[in-house]
Amino acid sequence: MTDTIESAVSNATLQLQSSSDSAKLDAQVLLLDVLQKPRSYLFSWPEKKLTQQQQQLFESYCQRRLTGEPVAHITGTREFWSLPLQVNPTTLIPRPDTETLVEYALSLSLPEAAKVLDLGTGTGAIALALASEMPRWQITGVDRVADAVALANTNKQRLGFINVDFVQSDWFSQVTAQHFELIVSNPPYIEYDDIHLNQGDVRFEPFSALVADDDGMADIKYIITQARNFLTSNGYLLIEHGYQQSAKVRSFFAQMAYTNILTVKDLANNDRVTLAQWPE
Structure with a gap:
């Protein structure tokens, strides 16, 4: 079962709060890199479900961010x-x-x-x-x-x-x-x-x-x-x-x-x- 865009951002924001002062922004930027979409896509398609591959990649990105790795290094x-x-x-x-x-x-x-x-x-x-x-x-x-x-x-x-x-x-x-x-x-x-x-x-x-x-x-x-x-x-x-x-x-x-x-x-x-x- 994969998350929708809205729930993916919400769940990741809660997860990243312990390691980042900008948890929601980090979650959005990481997800946008996974989706390869502009920022407006998050708000236009909140109920769109991630594919299994997108879900796994996003979760791996969030784990890296939890260790403190900069968002810019994760996305390149x-x-x-x-x-x-x-x-x-x-x-x-x-x-x-x-x-x-x-x-x-x-x-x-x-x-x-x-x-x-x-x-x-x-x-x-x-x-x-x-x-x-x-x-x-x-x-x-x-x-x-x-x-x-x-x-x-x-x-x-x-x-x-x-x-x-x-x-x-x-x-x-x-x-x-x-x-x-x-x-x-x-x-x-x-x-x-x-x-x-x-x-x-x-x-x-x-x-x-x-x-x-x-x-x-x-x-x-x-x-x-x-x-x-x-x-x-x-x-x-x-x-x-x-x-x-x-x-x-x-x-x-x-x-x-x-x-x-x-x-x-x-x-x-x-x-x-x-x-x-x-x-x-």
């Missing part, structure tokens, strides 16, 4: 900036907070064919979101992990963008001698002893993409320091960081002689992105 996809991105355990799962960086980058006054660099691109989320909005921008995304670069290229090809390239590079190490009007990055910024590393989805994500020395500031400081050699006059550097790090980030920007330093809040009203300009 995550939407970011309305773009469906493939994800896997080699990179961070794109998060809504990072859309704050994309949104502010798009608000800047930049040349029509601006050159843009995305450091630590992972799935390619930031670079691809910018490419989707600014087809004349010339965007380069770099990551030191070869599997991440391969994943970003897969996402690029699936989306069909031609104004972005992905390169394997340890930060700036393989960036050719050119200057960029905009550099963006969501680098590792969590402290090694942060209790959140043992909670939720981050337990399944690459440690090296999350944590940094110097109370989470080491990579941020490196990027701010080295970006001065790669920014045009009045070029912008935007960095995502922890909500408690904004004062330290602004202070280091000032120490490195940047100007027009500003912190932007995310949708939860937390300090999330700090930007500055390299002066003429």
